[in-house]
Amino acid sequence: GQNIDQPTEMTATEGAIVQINCTYQTSGFNGLFWYQQHAGEAPTFLSYNVLDGLEEKGRFSSFLSRSKGYSYLLLKELQMKDSASYLCAVYSGNTGKLIFGQGTTLQVKP
């Protein structure tokens, strides 16, 4: 079956670092995406991982371990505007479709 798990909610403090985990079990794997979605808005692309390792992009980094079916999104120097939902999504090689986790709602507090 296809399954993607993320924590439902997380809370962190402005200026801190937070790690959002994602584990997946899919039929085939062609890459993992992280999207950010502010309340009432459309998801927007953050990162893409297809090979093992860490991809860094400014304050945001994403890590992938294909053997463990595991990824995380690391947000540094948190800002209030980072309060949003973060969606983990996997391209299942067998279907060519993007499968989304339920998303993690991050609340950044002063």
Added chain:
Amino acid sequence: DAGITQSPRHKVTETGTPVTLRCHQTENHRYMYWYRQDPGHGLRLIHYSYGVKDTDKGEVSDGYSVSRSKTEDFLLTLESATSSQTSVYFCAISPGQNSDEQFFGPGTRLTVL
């Protein structure tokens, strides 16, 4: 930003009525997708298209049909709306599959009374 629009942005309708949502793109991307987003379920694929007149079902396709007569337009139809179809509907586009990111439209909030 990818040129992708959805119409209408908000709609309230009654159970049993037909509803059509439109997705329009100006990027000439081959792939177009319809998702619904509900609390506790995340984004779920309804139908997608891989070219003009080429469509396929997603994981929650029951009660929905789609059509794509032009590259730029992808229509989602609820033949007879039910309250369980109250949701936020997102259209997405991508130039290809697998390694290509999907760009999302602004969403349509549909309420079925």
